[in-house]
Amino acid sequence: MDLINQLFLGFAVVFEPLNLFYCFIGVLIGTLVGVLPGMGPVAAMSLLLPATFHTSPVASIIMLAGIYYGAMYGGSTTSILVNIPGEAASVMTCLDGYQMARQGKAGRALGISAFGSFIAGTIGIVGLVLIAPPLVDFALKFGPPEYFSLMVLGLTILTFLTSASMIRALMMATFGLIIGTMGLDNISGLARFTFNIPELLDGVGLVPVVMGLFGISEVLLNIEMKIKREVFTTKVKGLLPTLEDWAKSIGSIIRGTVLGFFLGILPGGGAVIASFVSYAIEKRVSKHPEEFGKGAIQGVAAPEAANNSAAQGAFIPLLTLGIPSNVVMAMLLGALIIHGVTPGPLLLSQHPQLFWGVVASMYVGNIMLLFLNLPLIGLWVQLLKVPYSILFPLIILFCLLGSYSINNSTMDVAIMLVFGVIGYLMKKISLEAAPMVLAFVLGPMMETALRQSLIKSKGGFSIFFTRPISATCLILAIALMVIPLLPWFRRPGVSLEREDVK
């Protein structure tokens, strides 16, 4: 009963005209960046973060969250019609979605993708409502050792899943930790690696780093390529899937939803990994695996469902533990802190309007997305025809101004350019940016938790292994690091070169 009252509170919040407006703007921009290759939800969220400074924390988080799950919807459009994933979590949708479009079934592919996303998104929100409150009680038992170990586990999972080489992914995570130490030391107040530049005393900002790594680097990379795009615009008809389509897909949607939700909760997991794993599972359980890659509708339904429910599940660790499970959640963490809200176990009791408002906005946002993605599909298709030669200068300008407007500082723009070049070089040699960014965000929290734990234990590392939650997390992390050394193990090899985040 209490849960229902809380949900009503959430709906009362989201139906305030301003919040409703921000929710719409969020899902609209999310769909837009999902549709357009070259700019992902993280870059869009970074860009719009300064715009939320003048509004309430609730409206701001509602909009930023809308961009994330909106991009999950929109990303499928380019995958199906152009064979270019508009967003990294839609990579798997290309395989069968594009083949369906080539066979004249673009409408049905887009339809099942939108409906699958809607069903998964809705179930994901129910899961969030049911799991988050009990988890808050559990999270109250967390002390510095538990937080440290959980963050280690999160980073290990991400490095385990995201790259062909775990060593290189761990190198990137370590690089992120080092960048995270720049600025004033939290405990002693000593300036670290600031090179006598006053702007660096607060450390390197998340927005310039993310925009450089995911926005500018993408543009630099694309300058050197010629991308051939063939848009199946004339065959987009019959958006409602047939009964046969539903019969084939419903099981895939349910499996994708459940799997995606739990992979989303996992620290280090997320929508991209969820879509890869769900596709692999569908192929394995199918009676006709040979149809996958040739236009199997299950190959569209499952990954789309998985990436949407993962997007909802990913909110759980952020809202209950204050730990972002992926780069997008790290952006939301930054936004909450800017607005003076500390995410964590106390968020639910101290800011119930924010918590339940955001949850309820996802219901409303999902319905908005269904209308944005089906009847307006023609509009999104037209957008796909915007030439890159026009698109890229605009993306560059958005990144430049987005970085500048955070602190009105050209130093942030310079930092963004530096990370743009670093990101470009990293992409050239297939080094993943995702572990780096997550470690960069978690770094300061990890350092504080580590130092507090060591002070508490008078320098003994046993504190991490004598407390059950901490020990479990560390043992799992160690196991994940050891597994790739075993001779029979074959790496998952999921590349997130264009991460959830892109």
Added chain:
Amino acid sequence: MKKTYLVNDLIWISFAFVVCLGGLKLGFGSFQSPQAGFMPFLAGLLLAILAVADLAQGLLHKWERDRPDRVIWADIHWGKLLFTLSALILYTALFSTLGFLIGTFFLLLFLYQMMERRSWTTVLIAAAVTTALFYLTFKIGLDSQLPRGFLGF
């Protein structure tokens, strides 16, 4: 020999070495009482170990799982890339002096023309319209504090 990956590992090892030294200079403290350099030193050390492991793995297996140098650096339009980067650096350096409107107009003029050859009239109009739209969005819509520059607008 895949020089790119060899150089990459050597750069990471050098960087890790510098970070470790920086950490020690800041003060490592002890495990009982970690100081400001504690985390940078540990992270630098870990990075060095990982980079050495990657290098060793590469040398042992001759980087057979990695892309060859000629593939990594093939078909790069160095001119376009360097011109774009130079333009962005120049824009950043002169942003406050030139102001948003003038700086952005010239940057867009350059980017539009460089990405694809078009007539100067088209490019001039496109750059002016885009600058105006961005000004309206950021200055009027989002109330951003954009620099006015030496001309005062």
